[in-house]
Amino acid sequence: MILVFGSLNADFFLSIPAFPAAGETVLTPSAVVKAGGKGANQAAAAAKAGGVVKMIGAVGADEVAKVPVTALKALGVDCSGMQTSDKATGMAMIMVDKTGENSIVVASGANADVKADAVSPALLNEDTVLVMQMETPWGENAKLLRRAKAGGAKTLLNVAPARQIPESDLRLVDYLVLNEGEADAVCAGLFGESVENAPEKAALIAGKTGGVCLITLGAKGVAVAQNGRTFAVPALPVEPVDTTGAGDAFTGIFAAMIDAGMDVGRAVRHAAAGAGLACLKMGAQDALPTLKEIEARVEEIQTV
Ligand code: RIB
Numbered sequence: 001m002i003l004v005f006g007s008l009n010a011d012f013f014l015s016i017p018a019f020p021a022a023g024e025t026v027l028t029p030s031a032v033v034k035a036g037g038k039g040a041n042q043a044a045a046a047a048k049a050g051g052v053v054k055m056i057g058a059v060g061a062d063e064v065a066k067v068p069v070t071a072l073k074a075l076g077v078d079c080s081g082m083q084t085s086d087k088a089t090g091m092a093m094i095m096v097d098k099t100g101e102n103s104i105v106v107a108s109g110a111n112a113d114v115k116a117d118a119v120s121p122a123l124l125n126e127d128t129v130l131v132m133q134m135e136t137p138w139g140e141n142a143k144l145l146r147r148a149k150a151g152g153a154k155t156l157l158n159v160a161p162a163r164q165i166p167e168s169d170l171r172l173v174d175y176l177v178l179n180e181g182e183a184d185a186v187c188a189g190l191f192g193e194s195v196e197n198a199p200e201k202a203a204l205i206a207g208k209t210g211g212v213c214l215i216t217l218g219a220k221g222v223a224v225a226q227n228g229r230t231f232a233v234p235a236l237p238v239e240p241v242d243t244t245g246a247g248d249a250f251t252g253i254f255a256a257m258i259d260a261g262m263d264v265g266r267a268v269r270h271a272a273a274g275a276g277l278a279c280l281k282m283g284a285q286d287a288l289p290t291l292k293e294i295e296a297r298v299e300e301i302q303t304v
Helices: 038-048 063-074 109-113 138-151 180-191 198-209 246-259 264-277 291-300
Strands: 002-005 009-015 031-036 053-056 058-060 083-085 090-096 102-107 129-132 154-158 175-179 212-216 222-226 229-233
Touching: 002 038, 002 138, 002 246, 009 063, 031 038, 031 063, 038 053, 038 063, 038 129, 038 246, 058 063, 058 109, 083 109, 090 109, 129 138, 129 246, 138 154, 154 246, 175 180, 175 198, 175 246, 180 198, 180 212, 198 212, 198 222, 198 229, 212 246, 212 264, 222 264, 229 264, 246 264, 264 291
Parallel strands: 002 053, 002 129, 009 090, 058 083, 129 154, 154 175, 175 212
Antiparallel strands: 009 031, 090 102, 212 222, 222 229
8 A cells, every 4th residue: 555645735827928037927818626645646646546445644724635635535545534624725936838847836834733633553664655745844754754764664765856965864764755856955064065977876776775776767757776786767758738847757666566566677667668758648537547557658667
């Protein structure tokens, strides 16, 4: 089972020809509201790829909560452990330009109130892959990480958005997923300095934490370090419509493949194929692929 402890948002998408400069106003015909939040996107990606998924997060007692929760339920994600906060459901304002690049501001709202103590110990055992991100308070993530590790669960942390994390906590993470900027933040915390290239960053981080380090590089693929070995996995060649949630698709699919018993190399290739396919429609969850769709493209991706 994949247990996602993390954020849920309603995403307000704004298509724009180019990002506005500071002080500039631009017009767009309309906004589109879609399900989002890094936690919810990862849960959706894992479920769509065939995983059995439970999502624990916090939403407000408002209508907006229905946007992310209804989408997860439609994919068969167990939302019975969802927590309710006095704060409004999280919201994200997402500008997408004509190249598919985005710029995001998240109003955390209820996500700041999620509590790790409410997670039943029965969920934290060797049959669980725990997946977390950084849109919920680190103190709660850290508490759950320790409990999960003590219970024998596998642990995956997506360090998004970027933040420095204590080395003692990073050592409890079996699979660390980061983009290059996030890897820089982790390297700064671990080594006090920047590191040149992605494979080197992955190798140094994995060497220090003891787990597997996966650095996602967008169109340049993924750098992976595991047990003293570093390898590269290329991206699926696509013309992106919207890259929002591509990292979430990667993370959720990777977790589902690990939960299904795949080795890291094959799981990364599946996740890279799925992340590419996830960029083909506007919205973080609208283009998430099924396992069959991933498998139809995975052979195009060969480890280097
Ligand atoms: O990673 C993409 C996600 O980041 C969006 O769905 C938005 O809600 C923000 O959390």
